[in-house]
Amino acid sequence: MSEIVDAIPYARFLGVVVERPAGALECLLPFREEIIGNPNLPAIHGGVLGAFLELTALLHLLDEGGTDRVPKPITFSVDYLRSAGPANTRARAEIFKLGRRIANVRVVAWQDDPSKPVAAGNGKFLL
Amino acid sequence: MSTERKYALASIFGPGRSEMISYTPHARHLGLRVVETGPAFAVMALPYREELIGDPVRKVVFGGAITTLIDHASGLAVACALEELTAVATIDLRVDYLRAARPGVELFARSECYRVTRNVAFVRVFAYETSTEDSFASALGAFMIGANRSDSSFERFVGGKRGGAA
Numbered sequence: 302m303s304e305i306v307d308a309i310p311y312a313r314f315l316g317v318v319v320e321r322p323a324g325a326l327e328c329l330l331p332f333r334e335e336i337i338g339n340p341n342l343p344a345i346h347g348g349v350l351g352a353f354l355e356l357t358a359l360l361h362l363l364d365e366g367g368t369d370r371v372p373k374p375i376t377f378s379v380d381y382l383r384s385a386g387p388a389n390t391r392a393r394a395e396i397f398k399l400g401r402r403i404a405n406v407r408v409v410a411w412q413d414d415p416s417k418p419v420a421a422g423n424g425k426f427l428l
Numbered sequence: 429m430s431t432e433r434k435y436a437l438a439s440i441f442g443p444g445r446s447e448m449i450s451y452t453p454h455a456r457h458l459g460l461r462v463v464e465t466g467p468a469f470a471v472m473a474l475p476y477r478e479e480l481i482g483d484p485v486r487k488v489v490f491g492g493a494i495t496t497l498i499d500h501a502s503g504l505a506v507a508c509a510l511e512e513l514t515a516v517a518t519i520d521l522r523v524d525y526l527r528a529a530r531p532g533v534e535l536f537a538r539s540e541c542y543r544v545t546r547n548v549a550f551v552r553v554f555a556y557e558t559s560t561e562d563s564f565a566s567a568l569g570a571f572m573i574g575a576n577r578s579d580s581s582f583e584r585f586v587g588g589k590r591g592g593a594a
Contacts, residue, residue: 310481311490335457338500339515341581346454347518348499352492359482371483374491378522384575 305363309371312356315349319360326364328357330390330410337387345385350410354379354392354422358406361394362426372404372426385419388412404428433467436513440585441466451581452500458493460500468509468541472501475534487531494535494565495523498553501539502569506549507582509541510573517575519548523567530557530564539569549573 306312306319315336318329330336330345330353338346355377362372392410399405408422435441440448444462449455458480463471474480474489474497482490499521506516529535538560539553548570555565 308484309490310479310484311493314479315492334453337453338455339581340451340453341515346452346496346499347503347521348492348496349454351495351499351521351523352490355492355495356490371485373483373528374525376522376524377491377495378520379495379518380520381518384517 305360309356311352312360315353315356317353317356325393326361328353328360328392330392332387332389342384343387345387345390347379347381350381350385350390350420351377351379351422353390354408354410354420355424357392357410358394358408358422358424359426361408362396362404362406365396365399366404366428372428375403375425375427377422377424380421381419382421383417383419385410385412390419391415400428402428434511435467435508436510437465437508437582437586438467441508444472448585451584454496455500458496460497462504463536465504465508468505469539470501470504470508471536471538472497472504473534473536476532486528488528489531489535491523491525494529494537494555495521497535497537498523498539498555498565498567499569501537502541502551502553502567503571505539505541505551506544506571506573507580509544509549513580513583513586514574515580516549517572519570519572521567521569523565525565527564529555533557535564544573547573
């Protein structure tokens with residue numbers, strides 16, 4: 302899986318790390334100055350959170366599907382639930398429906414407490 | 429009495445200036461630039477960089493980088509629709525990827541804030557290489573107005589003056 306992350310330049314750009322606590326794929330977005338969107342709070346850029354969710358959904362699909370072909374996103378929707386402060390962010394995805402052509406994936410991101418998500422996403426990918 | 433709307437950022441409407449993103453670390457990191465702002469709209473650009481590729485085979489920019497371009501242009505469009513500057517935060521953003529973005533060229537997003545209510549602003553966005561008529565992505569977003577106690581990062585450009593204040 303880490304080879305896939307290495308193969309996706311944007312994943313390296315964000316500094317995303319793939320971990321596997323208890324077997325399930327989990328992505329880590331380490332906090333860095335470069336991902337701040339609002340320096341007054343400070344808070345991570347909403348676009349970065351959206352991108353991180355989308356990346357986690359994609360990596361999860363690649364992991365489960367065992368394919369090297371990168372699924373194409375059709376639509377991706379993000380709910381911003383809390384402001385994400387200057388801390389590490391983690392995300393986990395779940396495939397809701399794996400069809401012949403389309404996969405429906407849900408993904409949640411949190412910081413310190415998994416029961417207090419900072420953002421949630423829903424994506425449809427063309428396989 | 430004029431019914432013409434006032435805009436807090438009216439004094440900076442026109443071609444984008446580099447200072448407009450200089451206070452946002454991630455916008456700098458990504459290389460975003462403001463192309464143009466005007467009443468309730470903003471156009472932003474994302475220069476092509478190999479580091480932003482999401483699909484190594486097709487060399488297409490990762491969807492998430494496009495999400496950031498769209499999100500940022502939308503936040504700016506909302507600020508450009510307000511009578512009085514206040515902090516804005518994304519509540520919800522949905523991006524439809526209509527086709528693959530062309531590799532190797534600068535990508536643009538034009539966001540229009542088509543409705544502002546007391547608490548929420550609504551935007552629609554087209555992302556394209558040359559024309560909104562031929563966009564590769566479209567998006568809808570909802571933003572919270574007065575989202576937190578921080579100042580709008582755009583206050584610096586209008587000297588902290590609250591344009592809509594009576």
